[in-house]
Amino acid sequence: MAKLKSNDVTIDYNIYGKGSVNLLFVHGSYIDQTYWTEQVKYFENDYSIITLDLAGHGKSGRERKNWSIERFADDVVNLIKELDLKNVILVGHSLGSDVNLIAASKFPEPIIGFVIVDNFKNAATPLPAEFENQVDTILENLKKDFAGTNEQYARMALLTEKSSPEITNKIVAAYRNTYEPMGQATMPEVFELYKTEKRLLPDLNLKIYLVNVNYMPTNEQALKDHAPHGFELKEIDGTCHFPMLENPEILNESLSVVFQEILGDITNLD
Structure with missing residues (x-):
């Protein structure tokens, strides 16, 4: 375990392999970063792996006043600079992929690959009009009952009735127990991230x-419209x-193929 001071808080990170x-x-x-445990075990013999807890998550600090x-993206950039990382493949799950998109736009030089895990399913595309009232309701309910609204959101948008009880209980607990000041500040931004994607994806000089x-299906047309350097989608069951x-072995196999494809397109590594 190591620590980095970034934007007023301590960022907890680990390096493997x-x-x-x-x-x-x-x-x-x-x-938090412990969700990547099976990926660390699988890849640490072949790669250098870095995981971190975003500010306000896991073991990282909560002292930030302006969330x-x-x-979050600045923290990722600061970590890359602190460790003087080269030949970086960014792997982001969910919000982490948008964090990485912003980070890659701010500091593109060392980034050689951009990988998304279960996100950009409607890249750069606003929610349909019929869902706008639902968003307003969620944001209002967060102010009244933060933990309960987070649980409802997780069950509605991130889990299904077929999700195992173990995973459901783990995610519900994480969403109920999250640090409220951070969550209240960032959740409204989550529903507006399509604007960030629309602005930054055209300048991402990498295949996605x-x-x-x-x-939940992926809108491939949206990716065709907004990813000028192309994309490759691998869908897995879940x-x-x-x-x-839920499926760490299948995820690892898919990521392994992706990493090999990224490196296969690069002739020289520093």
């Missing part, structure tokens, strides 16, 4: 690799938003 290629795994909302998703779970918990 050794290699000329650095896999930087960034978790999603309200969870934002962009600050997605490993998405088929419990009942929820957390393949690292």
Whole structure:
């Protein structure tokens, strides 16, 4: 375990393995770096792996006064700079992929690969009008009952009736127990991230690799419209938003193929 001071808080991170290629795994909302445990075990013999807890998550600090998703991205950039990382493949789950998109736009030089785990299913696309009232209701309910509204959101959007009790209980607990000041500040931004994607995706000078779970379909047309350097989608079976918990072996196999494809397109590594 190591620590980095970034934007007023301490960021907890870990480094595993050794290699000329650095896999930087960034978790999603309200969870932490331990969700990548099976990926660390699988890849640490071939790559250098870095995981971190985003500010306000896991063992990282909570002292930040002004919370934002962009600050999360700044923390990722600061970690890359602190460790002087080269040949970085960014792997982001859920919100972590948007964090990585912002980070890659701010500091593109060391980034050689951009991988998404179960996100960008409607990239750069606003929610349909019929769901706007639901968003307003969620945000209002968060102010009244933060833990209960988070649980309802997780059950509605991230889990299904077919999700195992073990995974359901783990995710519900994480969402109920998240740090409220951080969550209240960042959740409204989550529903507006399509604007960030629309603005930044055209400038991402990398092919996008997605490993998405088929419990919810991926809008490939949106990716065709907004990813000028192309994309490759690998869909895996599952009942929820957390393949690292539900199908870690299949996720690892899919990621392994993705990493090999990324490196196959690169002739020289520093």
